[in-house]
Amino acid sequence: MNTTAPYGLKEVNEAVAALRGRMVSAPLTAILAGTGLGDMVDACEVNARIAYGEIPHFPASTVESHAGYLVFGALNGQPVAILQGRCHLYEGYGPRTVTFPIRVLHSLGVKNLVITNASGGLNPEFAAGDIMVIADHINLTGENPLVGPNEEAWGGRFPDMTAAYDPALRQWALEERDRKAGRLREGVYVGLKGPSLETPAEMRFLRTIGADAVGFSTVMECIAAVHGGMRVLGLSTITNTCRPDEPAPAQLEEIIAVARDAAPRLAAIIAAVIGRLSEADPDAGR
Template sequence: MNNLTITHIKEAAQYILDKADSKPEIGLIMGSGLGVLGDYIEQAITINYKDIPHFPVSTVEGHAGELVIGTLSGKTVVLMRGRFHMYEGYEPALTAFPVRVMKELGVQKLVVTNAAGGINTAFASGNLMLIADHINMTGKNPLIGPNDDELGPRFPDMSEAYSKRLRKIAHEIAQEQQLALQEGVYAGLLGPSYETPAEIRMLRTLGADAVGMSTVAEVIAARHCGIEVVGISCISNMAAGILDQPLSHIEVMETTERVKSQFLALVSTLIAKI
């Protein structure tokens, strides 16, 4: 946990609970351009990250930097509009700190989303991909350092990082909505530079279907503390070398805007059914 302790977690959670009317049961982490889901939360209470004790601050375009608590699809949820990345200079334990706070708030299930580059050539920009598994290529882990047994075991099992049960529900919803939901392996890299074509060829050889700069530390921390996880990537662009064009964050934002309605329908129904 590095310099973060259970005391810090409890202080952050208590600050949030003092503002909220009820304890959330489901947590949501929204990636670049995907925080629009927060607009659909009813009886919403919004808290700026900078006001929460020990919380870092998001510095990336498309990440609003606020916590929203309220009702979505009949469930009490806590939603992060924007997340923290190691490329911003934060240690992995700090990028995963909000997940710890969610657990302290009462969250049992976590929906984690991201914008990702497509590696699988069968994918196209604008596809949604259910994350079946991940490859941690960051060289870092949020569990490095002394382990607090009150938070979770020293050596947590990661054989089912992304819940098979929740993935099955997501596929059933996609079928009902006639949505072509892909499924694949997400490779998490440190960033902030996009990958080279050679790195993309390497990742494809390793079995990755999509690549991004987030998610893995949050999911490791979630599984460490016993939260069930489902992950969805928005394939915002095809990765380097697949198409003969440069990559940009502007394209990421444009694509997430284009698939907004499909994303909202899938996630809001998923919340209702889990």
Template sequence: MDKNTIIESVDYIKNIIDIVPKIGIILGSGLGELADALEKKIVIKYSDVPNMPVSTVKGHAGQFVIGELLGKNVIMMQGRFHYYEGNSMENLSLPVYVMKYLGVENLIVTNAAGGVNTDFNPGDLMLIKDHINFAFNNPLIGRNDEKIGTRFPDMSCAYNKELISIAKGISNKFNLDVKEGIYLMMTGPCYETPAEIRMTRILGGDAVGMSTVPEVIAADHCNLKVLGISCITNMAAGILDKPLNHAEVVETSNKVKDKFKNFIINIVKEI
């Protein structure tokens, strides 16, 4: 990633906002309503920010929302970019670096995912403890700028243990049945085959999706603390005798949005 590209995007946003966001939140499919909880919010369309790709997926508003949540300065991505939309891995990482240079220290990454673990049910929330990159590509390929991050980042604790502990504490406090597991990314846009899901289970994956991993790699690269949360919106291919579709993803997200929203808000409160 070219630092000049990042700074150009950052400077545009800095000229609009007058706060320094310390917490960043990436909102996945059907989860964008959390942005409504922000106070004193400013909305900036991705299409207005220099160098920023544009989200094309239904359910993704395609904008930054900056404001206060429980008195804390927060920037949210209301919708994200995906590899399957034709974006380069480098483009997928740009918003993460932008948030870093705006002042973000903690990043909460959310997604809608298919449940691979048969103990999961649609509507469950899963704390991501690790991931498997089955996109077979990486946003850090190419020239590295040591001012942004090291050439060879350590990924052994990509998902911050302290933030996971905070999230577990919140789930216990409010008696939420929150799962924990490993997220496996495939490129999409087609859903996985039953054979691919059997492979995912053998490899140790508990949930499968089409995002998140490039963002987390970039966050680790620039030393952001990351908390990952998957909303299990459907059971993956072959587990149930029914076809998969995006409408089900959005429908399930809508059913659990209040639980998800309150979970995130209480986590932010404790960070």
């Protein structure tokens, strides 16, 4: 058996070494911006913008609307790192490759990870444009980034997932409901491998097992982050609704447009949570 893990500690350390000299200050919070949400960086004071191709071993996204930059800057006065785009299992990447950026952020000292995505709304009460705070997830990808030899520098062999999405961060996000966040929901996200969208029968099944929203990302990154001891906040923009009894084709252009329209509200929620982090921990932005 070949126990040499691709995208292992050596590759992570090489990426970290290339990035350290380009950071103005080391962020303790990172934001992973999903489909159509990369424009959130407009709300930040940018110090450095680094193309994924300039970072050793960093995987490149092949998906439209994923710009492919790692941005260092400040949001709400606090240093942050923003991943403008991600790679996905459906692009042919393995789970260790998909989570490589999370391992790099962890090794740079990031303690808090905000994961955003565009998703289809399974809950009949959800509407396009809603933002859902992820309370929990269901992994139906058939993959896990922890399969294979465990790297003790990243975390223990069997990480506990009973509170994968940090309860305090979720509560802080939900408290923005009455401000400028618009329609803010809470629910369970189910991750599929994709890229084909769901059949009506699959929509019914996913709703039956307790899912409120469905997408093709987030689960791998959350598992890797929890493995590394990071606090995770997940935010899904509901870009289309999945109605099995009234099925309608989902158009990529419309999905991206809805996500981009929601980006300022999403940025406001994230900025508020980052502000609360700095209040709770004075060292959170150092």
